[in-house]
Amino acid sequence: MSTTPLIPRTAGPRPGGRSARVQAAIHQAVRELLAEAPRDSLTVPAVATRAGVTPSTIYRRWGDLGQLLADVAVETLRPEATPEDTGSYQGDLLAWLEQYRDEMSSGPGRAMLRDVLGAGTENTGKCALYCTQQLDAIHERAAARGESTLATEAVLDGVVAPMMYRILFAAQAPTNEDVASWLDALLQAPRHST
């Protein structure tokens, strides 16, 4: 029964405080256990034990295993660097899209997507935000070089969306050739902004 408020969620109040330490221990425990055993044998008590924490801590903070897994997933998905600089806009775009495809269509990538989408919180928004931010970074770098570019939204709709649709729903994941051809279609047809 879910009558409880279930407050903030993902971030402890300040870095370095107890909350932050406990959260880090729990996230770490989840990652370790996911590496050791199949995902569906993971339980809250097991995570708690590994993290050196009581189960009720986890239940009070996350509510259930799904929310916790979603948090860990979105945390893992957060880009740790700006997209690689290949020297050209089209090169940057293609390189980033291909690595994104690799990551998302892999076993662990798909599992993380499932966790995030299955939980259905604002974590899904973060997921899309990270993607948009990386594309924006590529866009800005190209603009600084004076290259003509596509709107980030066009890339999202033209490449990322079909890619995700196939990863999520289709029997077989998209290939790098698919990605390249979606991108080509965009680069040929529509008006670039200069």
Place this chain on the structure above:
Amino acid sequence: MSTTPLIPRTAGPRPGGRSARVQAAIHQAVRELLAEAPRDSLTVPAVATRAGVTPSTIYRRWGDLGQLLADVAVETLRPEATPEDTGSYQGDLLAWLEQYRDEMSSGPGRAMLRDVLGAGTENTGKCALYCTQQLDAIHERAAARGESTLATEAVLDGVVAPMMYRILFAAQAPTNEDVASWLDALLQAPRHST
């Protein structure tokens, strides 16, 4: 060795048998309870009670609540009729895409998507299959009329995929205007097959 079964998980061996009746009762119970109480207060024992069945029946057949919900969702999502005939290809397409958007971006629609994607079985494939089949039906009807058409795959990539991407990841769902403009872009640019 009898090579028989290859049993699909969701369907009892024959319609009318005990399995089929039990499955129907359980599906029905899930739908009723979902209509009465918030989704996360649903439990397997509650479903079992409502369906007049023992919990172990559900656990043995579906494994857990998530799988059962995914089954019910994909069953609900199955189209019960061929797409409405508006008289023209473009009319048919637009009408169907708009109703699909309505359905998928509604509260219940999003919940069902979450259930299906979160469970991560071949149910996701069925979901995409239904969509493809409806689009193919529209395509065939247009071909029979002698109209020029788009490849179903183009519609999937150009309209359905961006639509789903936003429903799943974005803060705000796409509008019918979005759908219309995605479709327009397709209809103007690329080669139609006659």
Place this chain on the structure above:
DNA sequence: AGAACAAAAGCGAAATATTTGCTTTAGGCA
């Protein structure tokens, strides 16, 4: 620095949910 406060964690008992071995029932088939 020290005291007081609030937020979060620990603990353990109670309530629920899940698993499992065995029995019973219902359909399919010779």
Place this chain on the structure above:
DNA sequence: TGCCTAAAGCAAATATTTCGCTTTTGTTCT
């Protein structure tokens, strides 16, 4: 009809989740 098998029922054993209460910890105010 009378076996035969797959699925359901039942109930005991486990495992999990929830919840009230206590304790710890970090922050803030003198």
